[in-house]
Amino acid sequence: MDNETILSVNDLSISFKTLNGMVRAVRGVSFDLKRGETVAIVGESGSGKSVTIKAVMGILAGNAVIDSGSIMYGGRDLIKASEKDYQSIRGSKIGLIFQDPLSALNPIMKIGRQITEALRLSDPKISRADARKKAVELMESVGITDADRRFDQYPFQFSGGMRQRVVIAIALARDPEILICDEPTTALDVTVQARILDLINEIKQERKLSVIFITHDMGVVANVADRINVMYAGKIVEKGTADEIFLEPAHPYTQALLAAMPDLETSERLMSIPGTPPNMIFPPKGDAFAERNAHALEIDFEEEPPYFKISDTHYAATWALHPKAPKLEMPEVLRNRIARIKEEA
């Protein structure tokens, strides 16, 4: 992996105009994507992860306002790019895979045509036979067997996992260098999910893709991610390598998120996070997680914490890392799990 940064999001803030007021959906998000790596953005529903990548794709809803920030790609700022500029990027340079493969596909168009449609966008002069040949190759490369026959079938004739493979084939048709996956396996069964994750990992290697992976599932993140950004209430609260986030989580929210899910070894009581995420029309002063954090300090309610550096790759925005703060005690279930993981190694 070379260390060239291919996409860089800096201090991005996005609000939505609603009847009740401005919803501050994304608040100062920064992350880099390096060539050949997978960066994950993890968070619960409403944390702003999907909005962030919609901004990257230039497909924000009409009532969205970009308050500040930049999205640097190929030497220019995508926020300032016109719709016409975007048309040469969207799909051809940056591909997108959605959560629900059924609504991503046109139900009354044959699978094959949905793939050749994408091929034609890149190469309008491609002959019908060539397009078909290419599409069948793509279908085979994403693990659709009997591709030549299935080329003429409709989406309803495919199972959930196969549909997601078709969506991946369409995304790959234009040979993008960045692939954004927005919860691509959430709607799928675990065994199918495992196969799709394997496929994404494989095509990433083969095509030297850089991947941004959005999910709420920490198990899935552990599988795919090189680096992880944990989002809460529109902000990245912790970022680090996969090992750092799972073995040395520093932000109370990251810890809580990990301690709230059982793994196959868990027998201790789960840590439940009391309450619900804050209303982002009135973002709380200070640390947005403070209200739900049993170990919150006084300053958590007063002042927004800066990013504290833990290592060159590991940062967390929490006052718990301030030298004067009392040491944060990890939840038991998480402490035991980390001990187990370290023992195995």
Added chain:
Amino acid sequence: MMPEERVPLLEVEHLKMTFTSGKGAKKVTVNAINDNSFSIYEGETFGLVGESGCGKTTTGRAIIRLYDPTGGTMRFMGREISGPMTRELRRFLTDNISMIFQDPIDSLNPRMTVEEIVEEGLKYHGVKDPAERREIVLDMLAKVGLTKEHASRYPHEFSGGQRQRVGIARALVVKPKLIIADEPVSALDVSIQAQVINLLNDLKKELGLTIMFIAHDLSVVKYFSTRVAVMYYGKIVELAPSEELYRHPLHPYTRALLSAVPQPNPRLEKRRQRLSYDPAKDHIETGEERRMHEILPEHFVYCNSAELEKYRELL
């Protein structure tokens, strides 16, 4: 607890559920539940796990008789409940079995207040005095972590986790003997999931509940259940105490399922070999009919004798 001491609350034998659609040459028959037998003992949590379409929800619904089973017998509290439906049997079932549903939005009437929702069951349960009902309802709401102020609100005013608490209160208020929880946490965010699982765990201890827990997330099922049954295409293929099932998965489908569950452990995930299950290749065909064999005490696996030998070697 020794097996002999346990009292079966629900005994299901050879349960079959077939759905048909179309007529004549176009007739399609689906065996949603294909000859399953199991018991649920008093005080235990019986986990039923499988992928979408495997028949786990149908099993739950057949037990509470939302569907009429095509075949088999079911006995609940010693009484046969698989016979023809009568008013009296319906009454017996609704008095003693409650359901908690997956989607806390769709399963609550948007035009009823929380109090009315929770109270409704009590009315049919024969609590005539409104003051007494109110007292029971408020007490139940407190048990699930809601307050008096919540009672007069409508479902849309609540978050997902709180709505699921209302669903749990509604299910528990009639003091059912058995609760069928059909994917009660899968629509919730992780942090809220833990709240609901912890709540159910506390209530289980406090009230001595018997729960049939239907879910697709093996980590959650294993964490929450005493025994777990794994279902594949309408058939229970393996049934064992949850720890045992996880330590010694025998049926190739169980093994594939376990190998696919994503774990919050990057070192494990990155080098993990996933198994895939191919019913055509992973079995030994001897022509002998498969049935449930008890390979270890309490550990059942669906196989023929040749496979049983193979599985014994795996132990």
